[in-house]
Amino acid sequence: MRKISLHGIPKNRRKRASIITFCLLALSLFTLELHAEVSADQNVSAHARNIEIDNSVVTEHETKILGKRVKYSATTGTQPVWNGDSDPVATLFYTYYQRTDVKDNTTRPLIISFNGGPGSASVWMHVAYTGPRILNIDSEGYPVQPYGVQTNPYSILDVADIVFVNPVNTGYSRVLPKADGTMPSKDEQQKMFFGVNADISYLAEWVNTFVTRNNRWRSPKYLIGESYGTTRVSGLALELQNRQWMYLNGVVLVSPTDIGIERNGPVKAANRLPYFAATAWYHNRLDEALQSKDLLELLPEVEDFTINELIPALAKGGFVSENEKRTVLAKMARYSGLSEAAIAQNNLDVSTAFFWKDLLRDEGKTLGRLDSRYLGIDAKQSGDRPDYWAELTSWLHSFTPAINYYLREELNYKTDIKYNMFGNVHPWDRSNNNTGENLRLAMAQNPYLNVMIQAGYYDGATNYFDAKYTMWQLDQSGNMRDRLSFKGYRSGHMMYLRRDDLKQSNQDLRAFIAESMPAKGEPAIYRR
Numbered sequence: 001m002r003k004i005s006l007h008g009i010p011k012n013r014r015k016r017a018s019i020i021t022f023c024l025l026a027l028s029l030f031t032l033e034l035h036a037e038v039s040a041d042q043n044v045s046a047h048a049r050n051i052e053i054d055n056s057v058v059t060e061h062e063t064k065i066l067g068k069r070v071k072y073s074a075t076t077g078t079q080p081v082w083n084g085d086s087d088p089v090a091t092l093f094y095t096y097y098q099r100t101d102v103k104d105n106t107t108r109p110l111i112i113s114f115n116g117g118p119g120s121a122s123v124w125m126h127v128a129y130t131g132p133r134i135l136n137i138d139s140e141g142y143p144v145q146p147y148g149v150q151t152n153p154y155s156i157l158d159v160a161d162i163v164f165v166n167p168v169n170t171g172y173s174r175v176l177p178k179a180d181g182t183m184p185s186k187d188e189q190q191k192m193f194f195g196v197n198a199d200i201s202y203l204a205e206w207v208n209t210f211v212t213r214n215n216r217w218r219s220p221k222y223l224i225g226e227s228y229g230t231t232r233v234s235g236l237a238l239e240l241q242n243r244q245w246m247y248l249n250g251v252v253l254v255s256p257t258d259i260g261i262e263r264n265g266p267v268k269a270a271n272r273l274p275y276f277a278a279t280a281w282y283h284n285r286l287d288e289a290l291q292s293k294d295l296l297e298l299l300p301e302v303e304d305f306t307i308n309e310l311i312p313a314l315a316k317g318g319f320v321s322e323n324e325k326r327t328v329l330a331k332m333a334r335y336s337g338l339s340e341a342a343i344a345q346n347n348l349d350v351s352t353a354f355f356w357k358d359l360l361r362d363e364g365k366t367l368g369r370l371d372s373r374y375l376g377i378d379a380k381q382s383g384d385r386p387d388y389w390a391e392l393t394s395w396l397h398s399f400t401p402a403i404n405y406y407l408r409e410e411l412n413y414k415t416d417i418k419y420n421m422f423g424n425v426h427p428w429d430r431s432n433n434n435t436g437e438n439l440r441l442a443m444a445q446n447p448y449l450n451v452m453i454q455a456g457y458y459d460g461a462t463n464y465f466d467a468k469y470t471m472w473q474l475d476q477s478g479n480m481r482d483r484l485s486f487k488g489y490r491s492g493h494m495m496y497l498r499r500d501d502l503k504q505s506n507q508d509l510r511a512f513i514a515e516s517m518p519a520k521g522e523p524a525i526y527r528r
Contacts, residue, residue, distance in 0.1 A: 051174050051417045053080055053091045059412050060100070063132050063151055065158040071101040072132065072157055076413040078172065079210060081202050087179065089192060092206055093172035095122075095411065096163040096214070097132060106218040109160035109249070109513055112207060114167070116228030116257075118199065119425040121171040122164040123403045124395075125226055125254070129496040130506065131164070132157050133410070135402035140373070141497030143394060147401035149410070154506040159513055160222070163210065167203065167232075168193040169423030172415060195429025200235035201243075207236070208244045220517055222250040224509075227462060227493065230256035231435050237449065238438035247446050247524075250516045251439065252509065253453045255462045255493045260433035261473050263466065266314035269349040270306050273335060275463035276355055277302040279372040280337030282458060285359060287334060295457065295490065302335050303465065314348055352460045353385035366390065371492025372458045391492065396421065436474055443480050447524045450483045450516040454505055456495035457488055464488055485512070 056077030063070050075096040080088040102108055113130065115122050127135050127149060134152040138144050156162070166173040168189075175193070177183050184192070192198060211217055225233035230253040240246040253259075263271065280286050281295055290298055313320050313328040320328075328348065333340040336350070337359055343350055356367040361381055368374030368391030376390030400421055407413045443449045453471050455464035471484055487508045489495035496502045518524070 049416050051091060051093070051172055051415060052078055053088055053176065054078060057411065057413050059410075061132070063155075063157075065132070065153060065155050067153075068158065070099060070132075070158050072097055072099045074132075074411050076407060076411045079206065079213070080176075081168070081206055083192070088176055089184070090168045090175050090202075091173060092168065093166045094163055094210070095126060095131075095407075096161070096210075097157055098161045098214075099157060105161070105216070107220070109220045109222055109517070110211070110216050111156065111160045111162045111222045111224055112210075113162055113164045114203075114223070114225045114229040114232050115170075116226055116230070116232070117170070117422060117425065118167075118194075118228045118232075118428050119170060119423050120228070121403075121419065121421055121423070122166045123171070123399055123419075123421060124494055125224070125496075126164040127399065127402055127406060128494060129502070130156050130162055130224070130509065133406060134502075135398050137398055137497060139499040141371075141394075141491070141494075143398035147398065147405065149402055149406050152502075154503045156506055156509050156513070159510055161216075161219075165203070165206070167199065167425075169425050170420050171423075172417050172419060173423075174417070190427065190429060194425045194427070196231065196235065196431070196433045196435065198429065199232060200239050200435075203232065204236055204239040204244050207240065208246065211246065217246075220249040221246065222252065222513065222516075223248060224252040224254065226254040228257055230254065231259050231433065234259045234435035234439040237442035238445075241442050241445060247448065248442075249448050249518075250450045250452070250512060251442075252512065253451065253467075255455055255459055255495075256453055256467050256470055257462055258466070259436035259439065259470060259474075261436040261470050263469055263473075266311050267469070269314055270310040271465045271469055272350065272352055272355070272463060273306050273310060273332065274299055274302045274465040275352075275372075275457070275460060276336040276338070276350070278457040278464075279355075279367065279460070280335070280359060282373060283337070283360060283367075285337030290334070296488075299457070303468075305331055305335065306465070310348075351384075352463075356386050356460065357384055367460070368392075368394075368492070370459060370461050371456065371494070371497075372460050373492060395494070395497075436470070440475050440480075443475070443483060447526055448516070448518060450512070451485070452508070452512045453484075453486045454495065454508065455486070455488055456492040456501070457490055459493040459495075461493055 056075050058073055058075050061072055061074060078091040078093050081090040083089045113122060113125055115124050127133060132152055132155045133149040136144055136148050136150055168175055175189055193202060223233035223236055233251055237248055237251050278295060281298055284291060309328060313324055329340050329343055332343050342358055359367060364381055366376040366378055366386035369389045371391040374391035374394055376386055376388060378387045404419055453467050455467040457464050468486055471486055489501040489505060491498040491501045496505050
């Protein structure tokens, strides 16, 4: 800065000059500080960790499915969610696989895939079930190193294009700041995104935009959801029809929740027994006569007892006769692998948590919640529930490095945003869950619409017999039973982790798609 001299200036003017000089110096310092602050702000902004609101990266690939060569593109990117004022309020991350050696996609199905939680990313079915690449695991689903992915020789990409969608706060999907730069409050976010019906509403809008952008309006469309994703897709079936005027050919429910269909009291307690029996059979805890049977020979016997004897006995509560109680108690013990004393102490209502802790208590092992083939070790053999979920720690062991590697290094989607395997979406508003009835109504309105349920026999969180019960109650008239089907597998919640079930479950999807595609010129009509 240049030095200013006051020598030779008259005294009265020198005072004013001193004041002016002081002001100039102060202004210079202020300008320097302001410049530094702006530079700092710009520097911070340049390094802020933000997801791009609307972008995409396309890569080209080739694979073999069922022994045949398939060329496809993979589009990874984000697409906004807009509010009623057309302001972007969130952006959703997705991965879209499209076969490129097919010239006309008007008859080629589009599968729209969701996982659950709520708060879970789409990673599970993406890199373990239907996608063209699956994570490195052994034939039963356990982690192996090196982490990464391998070819999925059973992927349904040969017969359908697939988009995997990550709802708000899962994967790379995020809530966006408002126009003034502030984030919406927790209450505002819940009303927009975090509840049964809010979730369905904004996702239906997002799907409409995706289908429009990618010119898929003429394609047959299917929804597939896993776990809480089954609640999501059941509600979406009607929302897409009645609000977006988008009609579906099929909905697939993988390891379904109750989708709003009540099964409380005696039904809830009794429905656990077939799952107990399957798990006890797997761990060789049944008597020789039962253990010698194949699982699919044993389960119908247990299901029959559950419906015709156990539910009626539980319904009688404390007024069940001693003779009936002793008979039911003995059969429950025989089918579950638990002791009569343990079952009696629980008044015939044995919780799943107690079962996971007690079945192998004498061996010092606990069972996995989502897949009871997995074993855990607790600090103490005593207690009425495991310390942790053995299957979930195993899955995160292999899934987390696989999806982070795959998106960045194979699909070339690079961001510093953290990939949320599980995102913060709570508290979740579960009120007014009518998704089961919505699915029934969507089927009634749309003669093309078919539903398939897939469930693992060793899933203790959303057990297979509950899934069957939900299917039975979905349409009590029985008029649409020919459009409802159930498939069971010798594994757990993510039945596709077992190699044999990966092959079979994808084949079941192929068959479902083929059977739900109407013949050329076949009208959507009910005939007398």
